[in-house]
Amino acid sequence: MLVRDIIEKLDLSIVAGENALDNEITTVYVGDLLSWVMANAKQGSIWITIQSHVNIVAVASLLNLSCIIVAEGAHVDEEAIEKANNENIPIFSTDKDTYNLIKELIKIGIE
Amino acid sequence: MKLSFTVDGDEFLLAGEASSQVKKVLKQLGVSSAIIRKIAIAMYEAEINMVLHANGGSIDVDITPEKIYILFQDEGPGIKDIELAMQEGYSTASDEIRELGFGAGMGLPNMKRYSDDLKISSELGKGTKVEITVYLNREGD
Numbered sequence: 001m002l003v004r005d006i007i008e009k010l011d012l013s014i015v016a017g018e019n020a021l022d023n024e025i026t027t028v029y030v031g032d033l034l035s036w037v038m039a040n041a042k043q044g045s046i047w048i049t050i051q052s053h054v055n056i057v058a059v060a061s062l063l064n065l066s067c068i069i070v071a072e073g074a075h076v077d078e079e080a081i082e083k084a085n086n087e088n089i090p091i092f093s094t095d096k097d098t099y100n101l102i103k104e105l106i107k108i109g110i111e
Numbered sequence: 112m113k114l115s116f117t118v119d120g121d122e123f124l125l126a127g128e129a130s131s132q133v134k135k136v137l138k139q140l141g142v143s144s145a146i147i148r149k150i151a152i153a154m155y156e157a158e159i160n161m162v163l164h165a166n167g168g169s170i171d172v173d174i175t176p177e178k179i180y181i182l183f184q185d186e187g188p189g190i191k192d193i194e195l196a197m198q199e200g201y202s203t204a205s206d207e208i209r210e211l212g213f214g215a216g217m218g219l220p221n222m223k224r225y226s227d228d229l230k231i232s233s234e235l236g237k238g239t240k241v242e243i244t245v246y247l248n249r250e251g252d
Contacts, residue, residue, distance in 0.1 A: 033212050033217070034159075034212040035213070035215045035216075035221055036215060038156065038221060039217060039221050039224065039225075051212045053211055054125065055125075055126065055127060058126070058127030058128075058130070058131060058155065059127070061131055061134075062127065062130055062131060062134060062152070063151070079125075
């Protein structure tokens with residue numbers, strides 16, 4: 001499944017990285033501690049977090065993650081948006097919490 | 112091939128720039144994605160540490176057909192007890208830094224896990240030197 005396929009299904013708002021919506025999704029990783037994400041997130045993962053500063057883009061880019069979903073309405077910093085556009089990392093925001101996002105992702109076939 | 116970077120200690124949110132540039136170079140050189148992942152993780156952690164704890168420093172990267180050697184040098188406060196700092200979960204990061212998702216006490220453990228050889232030497236009040244080596248012809252973690 002491609003990143004663009006989850007936007008409508010999960011009712012996500014696109015915040016950055018519109019040029020990279022054809023990234024292939026492999027799985028999902030959830031976490032707010034950057035070193036844990038660095039150590040454990042797999043290539044192509046959707047990363048769900050409530051961190052919203054510019055360093056999430058560095059992590060996603062270094063690991064080749066497919067996109068970042070910033071959950072629970074956390075406000076994404078301007079620097080993060082700018083960097084994500086440069087690095088082609090899609091960032092989405094949503095008011096939903098992680099639990100409900102996961103339920104929906106499983107429902108549409110992402111395990 | 113040799114690359115050098117100066118890491119700015121003030122802009123800690125921008126840390127990761129040197130790691131991302133090295134990653135791009137390695138990709139252009141055709142290094143496998145498994146090896147690039149190891150280097151990116153180990154290097155990012157060292158770069159972040161340099162910014163969070165030592166107010167920046169310098170990074171020198173030496174890429175040969177056999178291995179990638181990365182030297183990090185800073186003039187920060189030094190590490191009091193390296194063995195303790197190597198333990199997962201141990202961190203001296205401030206609350207402010209932790210709120211941003213850093214300071215999980217996983218930096219040095221990640222460097223060890225994702226490098227083939229890690230050397231740390233440190234002198235209190237003088238600074239810290241970290242050397243990371245990743246071999247290009249070995250597979251696995």
